[in-house]
Amino acid sequence: MKKIGVICLAALMAACTTVNVTLIEQQTGLVGKGTADAGANSGTMKIALADKTFEGPWTVMRTTGGETYYHSEQGHVGGTAFGSSGRLTSDSASGTGVANLSAGDGATMRCEFKYSMVGLRISGLGVCRDREDKLYDLQISN
Structure with missing residues (x-):
């Protein structure tokens, strides 16, 4: 049971990396x-x-607090584990x-965006401007 929980948690975390x-x-x-890799507060966008x-x-930069935690509990009697449970909060x-952002030919783009994360769902909207002053709408989701 413990092995299944660890595998499920690893799969869940891997799904949230981009x-x-x-x-x-x-x-x-x-x-x-x-894609953008979903690191803690920074990463790489491509x-x-x-x-x-x-x-x-x-x-x-977060404007309101928010974290995801995995809580694990296990009971012991005489040094023997007899049950465990876990929950994602x-x-x-x-x-x-x-x-x-920059391209291989020297072209550049700057993007500003706002994001929201509820549980493990991330969404965001923003605007990007390239060196030629073209404007782009930016949409972020998982």
């Missing part, structure tokens, strides 16, 4: 897709848009973030 990112150019509707791939660091969190 979030999907969609970029939509506001005037033409050109769509780019990518977006393929037309013939370029933008990649770079992102970071966020989550709080909500939200905040603002910035991503500074």
Whole structure:
């Protein structure tokens, strides 16, 4: 039973390591897709848009507290474990973030976004601007 719980927790944590990112150019509707690794408060974002791939660091600042914890309990009698249980507890969190992305040809893009996390669900909205002053809507979800 304990082994199954550990496997389930590992699978759950692995599923939350990346979030999907969609970029939509506001005037033409050109769509780019990518991912951002869901680290604690920073990581790497990567977006393929037309013939370029933008990649770079992102970071966020939480404006309200929120954490996810795994609580494990086990009883012992005479040094022998006789039962265990576990539960996942989550709080909500939200905040603002910035991503500074660049492509291999020197093109750059700066994104500002807000995000919300409820339990293990992450969503966010923002705006990106490239070096040519084109604006893009940014959507983040898992």
